[in-house]
Amino acid sequence: MSTQRIISICPSNTELLHALGLMDRVVGIDDYSDWPPEETAALPKLGPDLNIDMDKLIALRPDLVIASLSVPGMEKNVDRLAERGIPHLVLNPKSIDDIYEDIRILGRACAVEERAEALILELQGKVRRVQERVAGRTERPKLYWEWWPRPLISPGQLNWLTMISDLVGAHNLFADKPGDSYTAEHSEVIERAPDYVFAVWCGVHADKVKPSMITEREGWQTVPAVQNGRVLVLEEGLYCRPSQRLFQGLEELADILEAR
Incomplete structure (x- = not known):
């Protein structure tokens, strides 16, 4: 399936798409997606993340809609996407490891696997450097x-x-x-x-x-x-x-x- 027209209905998904260099494929976003500011400001808004305007979404002819259960209440949008047969992907991150896996999932879905693995290595490097910085701390606030x-x-x-x-x-x-x-x-x-x-x-x-x-x-x-x-x-x-x-x-x- 081609994924040349992507819609994100959750701010964290929009940010991951940006990190993967995919913003040129994004044709619509939820109202709360506000980063990066310049690129999100120019995109069509489809309503608040818990009440997406499905008619406007369908009119944008998406190849893939990306939702996330990290936003409580998003299930309603997921059900509506399923009812209408709209291709969609549902992420549900709860931990840092889940975020790494979400990046892999998006990389596969959008055929940018190498970019995804490079991003994961970059983020793991940030974690490692922070751990090295605090390794000698004895207090645990x-x-x-x-x-x-x-x-x-x-x-x-x-x-x-x-x-x-x-x-x-x-x-x-x-x-x-x-x-x-x-x-x-x-x-x-x-x-x-x-x-x-x-x-x-x-x-x-x-x-x-x-x-x-x-x-x-x-x-x-x-x-x-x-x-x-x-x-x-x-x-x-x-x-x-x-x-x-x-x-x-x-x-x-x-x-x-x-x-x-």
Whole structure:
């Protein structure tokens, strides 16, 4: 099957297509695909990732639509693609190894296998260099990752941020919770006393979030991260999307922990 006309309905997929040099084949994307900015701005938008306009999608005559179950609720779009007989590929990454495999899957589907293997080697090299940087660290700081503030949603055991935390010699605060996400109570965060709080609110640009939105919460003044000025707002695109940009986030995280 020729894959000259590709549609991505998830931001991380769009980013992987860019890393594989395939953006010239992309004819449509979801509304939240915003990276790289110049190329995504010029493409037709098909609606939010959880409610894709199927009529507009069909009108673009795709050879392949790429979805991802990393976005909760994407199943509805996948069902609609299947009902209409539209060729599609469904990724479901939960770990760094899954991202490597997704790159291979896309490489095979789009006949760019060599590019895919080269990209995997490049990303593995970034991981190896970070591991070498933190090899001598004796402290293992506790990181509270906040995906959403109301309710408090954080990555659980089966999410890539647990592995990202481990790779920099740290520990995801809720790594012991099953599944890929966990809804926490404020009291749990306070009791677990994280050394760092990282606000990565999904779909919210970092300039819209202020550390004071966290530090001024009732009872949080006893949290070590708050007491030590370690409540940081990070670019969610580097931590919430399972693409090559996550490895950039890994490097940034290593820098943050070294500096503090």
